[in-house]
Amino acid sequence: MITLIKLEITRALRNKKFMFFTVIYPSALFLVIAGTSDTTSLVPHTHLTMPLYYMVAMASFGSLTAVLMGNSERIAKERESGWVRQLRLTALPGRGYVVAKIASAAVATLPAIVVVFVVAAAVKDVRLDAAWQWLALTGAIWAGSLVFAALGVAIGYLASGDAVRPLTMIIYFGLSILGGLWSPTTSYPQWLQNISDYLPTHAYAALGQAIELGGAPHTKDIALLVGYLVLFAGAAAWLYRKDTRKA
Amino acid sequence: MPGAVVRLAQGCPAGTVTSVMPRPRPLTLPGRAALGEAWAMTATTAQSAPGTSAGSGRAEASASAPVVAFEKVNKSYGSMRAVADLDLTLHQGETVALLGPNGAGKSSTLDLLLGLRTPDSGLVRIFGTTPRQAIEGGRVGAMLQSGGLMEEVTVQELVRLACDLHPLAHPVRQVLEEAGITDIADRKVNKLSGGQEQRVRFALATAGASDLIVLDEPTTGMDVSSRQTFWAAMRAQARQGRTILFATHYLEEADEIADRVIVLHRGRVLADGTSAEIKAMAGARRISFELDEPADEAGLRALPHLTGIEISGRTVRMRSSDADATVHALYGLGVYPRGIEVAGLGLEQAFLTITDAATAEEAGR
Ligand SMILES: Nc1ncnc2c1ncn2[C@@H]1O[C@H](COP(=O)(O)OP(=O)(O)OP(=O)(O)O)[C@@H](O)[C@H]1O
Ligand SMILES: [Mg+2]
Numbered sequence: 001m002i003t004l005i006k007l008e009i010t011r012a013l014r015n016k017k018f019m020f021f022t023v024i025y026p027s028a029l030f031l032v033i034a035g036t037s038d039t040t041s042l043v044p045h046t047h048l049t050m051p052l053y054y055m056v057a058m059a060s061f062g063s064l065t066a067v068l069m070g071n072s073e074r075i076a077k078e079r080e081s082g083w084v085r086q087l088r089l090t091a092l093p094g095r096g097y098v099v100a101k102i103a104s105a106a107v108a109t110l111p112a113i114v115v116v117f118v119v120a121a122a123v124k125d126v127r128l129d130a131a132w133q134w135l136a137l138t139g140a141i142w143a144g145s146l147v148f149a150a151l152g153v154a155i156g157y158l159a160s161g162d163a164v165r166p167l168t169m170i171i172y173f174g175l176s177i178l179g180g181l182w183s184p185t186t187s188y189p190q191w192l193q194n195i196s197d198y199l200p201t202h203a204y205a206a207l208g209q210a211i212e213l214g215g216a217p218h219t220k221d222i223a224l225l226v227g228y229l230v231l232f233a234g235a236a237a238w239l240y241r242k243d244t245r246k247a
Numbered sequence: 248m249p250g251a252v253v254r255l256a257q258g259c260p261a262g263t264v265t266s267v268m269p270r271p272r273p274l275t276l277p278g279r280a281a282l283g284e285a286w287a288m289t290a291t292t293a294q295s296a297p298g299t300s301a302g303s304g305r306a307e308a309s310a311s312a313p314v315v316a317f318e319k320v321n322k323s324y325g326s327m328r329a330v331a332d333l334d335l336t337l338h339q340g341e342t343v344a345l346l347g348p349n350g351a352g353k354s355s356t357l358d359l360l361l362g363l364r365t366p367d368s369g370l371v372r373i374f375g376t377t378p379r380q381a382i383e384g385g386r387v388g389a390m391l392q393s394g395g396l397m398e399e400v401t402v403q404e405l406v407r408l409a410c411d412l413h414p415l416a417h418p419v420r421q422v423l424e425e426a427g428i429t430d431i432a433d434r435k436v437n438k439l440s441g442g443q444e445q446r447v448r449f450a451l452a453t454a455g456a457s458d459l460i461v462l463d464e465p466t467t468g469m470d471v472s473s474r475q476t477f478w479a480a481m482r483a484q485a486r487q488g489r490t491i492l493f494a495t496h497y498l499e500e501a502d503e504i505a506d507r508v509i510v511l512h513r514g515r516v517l518a519d520g521t522s523a524e525i526k527a528m529a530g531a532r533r534i535s536f537e538l539d540e541p542a543d544e545a546g547l548r549a550l551p552h553l554t555g556i557e558i559s560g561r562t563v564r565m566r567s568s569d570a571d572a573t574v575h576a577l578y579g580l581g582v583y584p585r586g587i588e589v590a591g592l593g594l595e596q597a598f599l600t601i602t603d604a605a606t607a608e609e610a611g612r
Binding site: 001004007010011015078080081082083086089091092246 | 361
């Protein structure tokens with residue numbers, strides 16, 4: 001089990017494309033979007049400056065990429081290739097495969113978050129009031145990514161072959177844009193904002209934003225995320241069992 | 248007991264006095280009733296008493312439960328009956344080939360055995376436990392027909408994973424060596440040739456001291472020399488007392504390594520015996536002729552190497568595993584056969600004959 005997790009991590013770290021999209025891409029995007037804006041003006045209807053807003057948004061985006069893309073496509077591919085079947089012929093417990101996938105995605109998530117923070121602090125002079133905020137931010141974004149890891153597993157067991165990538169992409173961009181990871185939702189029409197308020201990505205970014213303002217995350221956001229986690233994990237477990245039955 | 252003699256001569260090369268003395272098994276032909284007397288005489292080589300269990304050093308495996316037991320197992324995909332009422336028992340130390348054409352149900356049978364699929368009805372047991380329990384106990388190693396491998400890792404990393412997951416693992420180096428992949432240990436798994444990949448799969452199946460090794464068409468994609476090396480590795484496993492079950496399309500392959508061959512067709516067992524017996528059956532020749540006067544039945548039936556005989560008036564049709572000897576003896580009877588014809592009967596034809604009879608029987612019901 002530990003070997004499997006280690007090997008999955010090694011694989012993820014070796015995969016240059018994967019590392020580019022999870023680690024470099026969010027930081028680059030941060031520089032592009034926040035780079036041109038001035039560092040003091042506030043994002044409308046928030047108390048956050050542009051760099052602060054985008055730092056959390058991009059860290060969330062990076063970890064979303066790592067866990068969603070990493071899990072869904074790989075699981076679907078390995079289900080098809082027969083590797084999942086081969087693993088079922090070992091003493092590895094049935095859920096071991098999924099656990100290893102989530103664990104390795106979680107490890108790949110960490111650099112995605114930290115690199116965005118480092119770039120933000122170094123290039124855009126982002127400062128938080130207290131050191132605990134950095135830690136809390138990292139922890140919250142990291143823990144929150146679990147929701148999307150479960151979603152990734154569910155997609156991996158739901159779709160197969162050519163369908164995985166488009167499906168993942170639609171969900172990925174849909175959640176990123178509508179949830180306000182790329183631009184503040186306050187600029188959206190009201191009806192869209194109403195939808196956005198209930199998306200997991202919106203609640204996810206809100207966790208970090210609350211911490212940046214020196215407070216604790218809102219109960220509503222946490223409740224939403226827990227709800228989504230239960231939903232996605234339930235779906236993943238159900239799809240997993242269905243897949244195992246039909247071998 | 249001719250079967251056993253043949254087996255010894257083939258299965259155990261000179262000098263290897265193995266601890267594994269394959270249990271002599273009678274050749275059984277479930278379809279016999281349908282075939283009339285055509286195959287009936289094969290029984291002459293058969294009736295051996297159920298022998299004592301193979302003497303082997305692996306005490307834990309010689310418990311009373313057979314290695315593999317299928318009891319009235321059925322599996323359908325929609326209306327397609329892939330495995331039909333399958334009864335099968337494997338004993339410790341046997342090397343068994345599962346032979347059959349495409350779609351015969353070989354992979355389905357092995358999937359059921361390994362617990363990758365659940366039977367619609369019937370019972371599958373390995374060492375008296377469920378397949379999953381046997382796998383968790385490290386008693387089964389397996390290689391699938393379409394077994395994908397983890398990509399972006401090296402051969403050695405993958406084999407190490409298999410060893411780590413095996414409760415009774417061998418050292419990684421030994422596994423690499425036995426599978427003949429030491430020289431490609433540092434290569435990436437997704438950059439291997441088909442034959443090399445097969446050997447990596449074999450390494451995964453033999454990562455630990457499993458009592459039962461299951462292989463689905465293991466030599467697909469291998470060249471001749473790889474095949475030879477592969478079978479040498481296979482034999483080494485068999486010599487250690489393991490029970491081996493492998494699926495194949497090739498009679499030759501079954502012959503080279505198996506001491507028991509099970510012929511599967513449309514999910515049913517058509518024949519079950521030593522490779523020599525199956526080969527004789529497949530290689531049997533049909534002899535037909537007419538006699539001037541009514542036949543001396545007793546004399547004809549006593550001809551050597553007969554596997555079947557049909558006498559209607561003066562017309563005689565028979566089947567022989569050694570047509571030359573049979574014809575020679577026929578002349579020795581002092582009769583004058585007219586229009587004598589000797590025709591070969593390949594494996595494919597043997598299959599067809601049996602299945603047609605089986606289908607006819609089903610239709611007649
Ligand atoms: N997942 C499936 N869904 C529907 N039908 C299936 C499935 N798997 C196998 N079959 C059918 O069941 C029958 C037996 O297939 P199986 O794979 O067991 O044959 P096989 O003896 O292994 O053949 P081969 O030599 O080609 O590997 C075939 O007719 C096949 O088409
Ligand atoms: Mg097959």
